[in-house]
Amino acid sequence: MGRAPCCEKIGLKKGPWSDEEDQILISYIQQHGHPNWRALPKRAGLLRCGKSCRLRWTNYLRPDIKRGNFTKEEEDTIIQLHEMLGNRWSLIAMKLPGRTDNEIKNVWHTHLKKRLESHQTTIHDSKRRHTKSKSASKAPHVEEPDVSQCLVQPKHKSFNEERFILNQQSSRESSSITEEETTDSFGVAKHEEIDHDMFLDDSFWSETLSYKGDDVMESDSITNIVEHPTNSLTLMENTNTRDPNIGCDTYGMDIWNDIFTRIEELPELPEF
DNA sequence: AAAAAGCTCAACCGCTCCTAA
DNA sequence: CTTAGGAGCGGTTGAGCTTTT
Structure with a gap:
């Protein structure tokens, strides 16, 4: 079929935004909101594509944007x-108030991914050396904590855990995965390094996916995620991402709150 | 001091999903 | 049911800045 271009490109400005343009956009949105991004630039008197305006607003001009370096806690959360x-940056951004998906994506690609890669290389090297030295000498070896263990998916995930990830990954087929990953026939990201013991072991997954109690969410809800991940996650995603003004549906948000709260209870990741 | 290499991050592009007609 | 259009997402790019040689 072929999509029409999102906007009439001729005569529209591209590239960095000027202060003046920022001010126009801010004051327009403060007065009128942004019910229709496509029509916004014309109404506001901006020679920009609606998409460009939305991006500028959500990634830079929104009043609740937190600027500055990421804290270690934030980085751990991202990891x-x-x-x-996987690379569901918008979902990850929901857990980091004031941080945008674009910013998180940048941090991942510029800092975190490299950090992981270098540590995995180090670990490989040390393991190789260890294997060699083992055959050469019988000296006792103290196993260093394997940082990569924090970063790969559990080797023995339960069926429900697998489905949870499957649905997270496959609900947007175009989502790609990081360089260290391969994709199986179901679109599930798999890491090459699956022979490591897992830092996020079964207890993590069962904790994350189970519910006992006194939280906001009904226990049925989490059971529903586990037993019907497609329905639950589709519901959550739809409600969470589609209303720019309201933000998140309370029901969907509660589910995420619960999941994210559990993630916070995880043991601290080792220092890199 | 200058050039080269590396890094960061704002912005763009193309795609999918959802919804209304 | 089909189609068109809007919104949002993730991948990628490239200008500008910083560090290294």
């Missing part, structure tokens, strides 16, 4: 959530 969700 943990990336482990669970």
